[in-house]
Amino acid sequence: MTGKQLNFVTLTGSLRTGSFNKAVAHTLPELAPPNVTIDHLGSPGDFPHYNADLQDEGFPEPVVMMAETIAKADGLIIVTPEYNYSVPGVLKNALDWLSRVSPQPLAGKPVLIQSASPGNVGGARAQYHLRQILVFFDARVMNKPEAMIGQVNGKIEENVLADEATRTFLTKQLAAFAAFISK
Numbered sequence: 001m002t003g004k005q006l007n008f009v010t011l012t013g014s015l016r017t018g019s020f021n022k023a024v025a026h027t028l029p030e031l032a033p034p035n036v037t038i039d040h041l042g043s044p045g046d047f048p049h050y051n052a053d054l055q056d057e058g059f060p061e062p063v064v065m066m067a068e069t070i071a072k073a074d075g076l077i078i079v080t081p082e083y084n085y086s087v088p089g090v091l092k093n094a095l096d097w098l099s100r101v102s103p104q105p106l107a108g109k110p111v112l113i114q115s116a117s118p119g120n121v122g123g124a125r126a127q128y129h130l131r132q133i134l135v136f137f138d139a140r141v142m143n144k145p146e147a148m149i150g151q152v153n154g155k156i157e158e159n160v161l162a163d164e165a166t167r168t169f170l171t172k173q174l175a176a177f178a179a180f181i182s183k
Contacts, residue, residue, distance in 0.1 A: 006074040006178055008038045008112075011066075013080030013091035013126075015045040018159065020116045020152040024170075025079040027161040031171040033178050038077070041066050044094035055100055063097045070098070071105040075181050076139075077112045082119075082126035087133070095133055106137035112177045114147040114170070122148030142180045145173050 010025040029038040046062035048054060059067075070076055080091055098105060113130055115123025127148060134141050147170060149155065155163035161170075 003035050003178070003182060006036045006181060007072075008032075008036060008075045008077050008174075008177070009041050009069055009073040010038060010077045010079055011041050011044065011070075011091070011094070013044070013078065013088045015043065015090055019081070020118070020149075020156055021079045021081050021114075023156045023159045024114060024116050024149065024152070024161050025077070026159070027167070028077065028079075028170065028174065031167060031174055033175050036174065036178050039069075039073075041069055044090045047090075047094050047097050050093055050096040050100075059097070059101065063101065066094070067098055067101040067105045070109065071103070073109075075110040075112060075177060076106070077114065077177075078130065079114045079116070080123065080126055080130065082115060082117050082121075082123040085125045086129045087126050091130075092133070095137075099136060104137065106134070106139045109137075109139050110177070110181045111139045111141045112173070113141065114149070114173075116149035116152035118151060118153040120150045122150035122152070124148045142177055145169075145176060147173050 012022050012025050014021045032038050113127050115127050117123045
């Protein structure tokens with residue numbers, strides 16, 4: 001499938017060096033349709049804890065850079081683990097900062113959510129909470145197909161998603177996201 005050239009950016013919800021979700025995110029460019037490029041955003045770990053007093057002093061540079069990059073992209077892919085049945089605090093903090101930026105970089109932005117976990121449900125509960133958060137942004141979240149990668153620890157080799165069935169599924173999901181954006 002070819003068409004208009006599209007650029008997606010990925011935001012990961014994990015800071016761990018050997019993060020399974022980072023491995024998935026870094027594999028996505030290999031799986032993208034020919035007309036799609038995928039770039040990685042900076043780390044949400046570079047954001048300070050949200051504080052209105054800090055905002056009053058001016059937005060931190062990492063927040064500004066991420067907001068500008070998201071605004072320019074055709075679509076945002078959020079790849080996150082599940083922490084305690086929800087989204088990781090570092091991802092929520094990044095979204096809290098981004099929610100204050102004007103113009104709002106996620107308003108109307110096509111968003112794809114992926115999650116991976118060593119558990120069986122693959123981060124499903126985090127995805128549902130993330131969908132609730134994204135309602136505030138008025139983001140355009142693609143509902144299906146959903147990617148909840150369970151037992152991911154057996155699917156990653158040398159920080160790369162190696163499981164062929166999962167790679168094939170994500171290839172199809174990325175093509176569906178490109179079609180979703182083109183509607």
